[in-house]
Amino acid sequence: MSPNGTNPPAILSNPIGSRLQDNPDPDAGLVAAVQQGDLNAFESLVTKHQKRMLNIAFRLIDDHDEACEVVQDAFVSAYRHIRTFRGEAKFTTWLTTITVNLSKNRLKQVRSRKVREAYSLDAPVRTDEGELAMDAPSPEPSILDRMEKQDIRTRVQDCIRSLDSDFREVLVLRDMQEFSYDEIGDMLKVVPGTVKSRLFRAREMVKECLKQLMGEL
């Protein structure tokens, strides 16, 4: 895969192919039709997967417009390289890999742009560990009162947003999109053990964040 991540993933590893024998790709027919030049089949794939891809991109980038741009680019890139897709992985896995890579690239651009912009009190700050983190919630009662009024979903989103991209990726792909460890490992080009480790840390960080925001879970 090229550094900018615009190219689709290369041939995925054999374990996925063997896994596909047990769990066939439900999109295989549509993909085959697209490979024969059927644009209606590709439109069906867009209809089917655009919401999932948009949510992945949005949770990774945390910007709706940027996420929409990324999803468009991901589908166009997938169409451009659909002939190279040999069905050794699910189409969803292949498409998600494209989306994740494009999102990561876009996130870097967005962050560098935000650094150049004027400092905002609401913006995340860089800690000594080099990670972007939200300002620690103040224990003052007045702030707690305000937080109680916030919707719990907003708080969870804030906590997810505070994660580093490596941990956010696995959390989004596992807990929000319910991909398997193996699939996540193939998408992110890491071994399943790394996926488990990152996921444990991501969950612990979100838990601590929520405990700080809500007092208790």
Added chain:
Amino acid sequence: MEHNDVRHKLSEYIDGSSSLEEREKIETHLKTCAECSEALSELRKTIEHVKAVEEIEPPAWMKQKIMAKVREEATKKKGWFERFFLPFSVKFPIQAVAVVFLAVTAFYIYRSMQPASMQSETPIQEFSFVKEPVKDKLAKTDDHAARARRAPQTPEYKALDMKQEYEAPMAPSRMNAPAPAEERSAAHQPMAAEEAIAAKSQAGAPAAPQQSLSDESSQPTPNKALDVMSQKSRATDANREEFTASPGLKAEAEPHKHAKKAKKAARGDEGDENAVEVTIKVSEFDNTAKEIEKAVTAFGGKIVRTVPSTDNNAITVSIKEDKLAELLLKLKTIGKVDGNSLTPVGGDRLVVVRITLTKNKQGVAAGC
């Protein structure tokens, strides 16, 4: 399993991805460790909160925008290259096809250009001859005369000078003061008639012994030109094809000489320097050519080559020397023969005769 190990494995335990052995150890530890049990509970709640995060809906325009871009991409894909090559299920090695195509094209271009180049040269050479002014002919005649007026050379030196061999001996008075071309040609017409008679008389006679050129120059006789012609027919020297019996005849023969050279060049048989040249003026080519072929066959000769053209027909004939005289007489019955100074010589060796048929503009069919 230690406390910290269990805490790290709780995430996997919740997902159900732990091994059976690990699962049993974790569950055993959880029964005795309240802290780990609370951590497990908090982790489950955290995951529930994360999963409960509301999903966003894609805007309606997004699919349209995606499909618009994809259609644009599809249109771009169907360029001329794709349309030409994509229909083939088996991809041709394009380079190999291109090489074969270029080779075949080059071969056919080469084949088609060869005859075109040969044809294009012919009219140019003939045109240059036709355009040759009469003035030049007179000047050339004068050049020959002037060369004859040069300092006398020894017979040995003359023998080495090839050009001198072609100059027919002439009377000292003529050498000093050559007459105008018209006068000369008129003066020597009877002489040409005498040559024809002599040729006829010698047709049946055995071949006269060949005389040396030095003897010819020292004994100028009216029949010397015929002897020189016979030498030419024997093809002893390539440079002996040009000859005249006198300055007057030479002046007449000059344009013929150039014409023959040009035609030979056009026919591409310039290398056959020893052939006897005969030009026949006829009204039409086809029947005349057939008659000539019959005559040649009748005299035991054979047609070597026939080069038809719009302006003239060239027939190259191979015949025995002793039959040459009879053939020439026969040719005179077919058409008006130029080059009537030919002298037949007896012998068994083969002689090449190049008969050129030209159109008789006055429509005279035959007879001379």
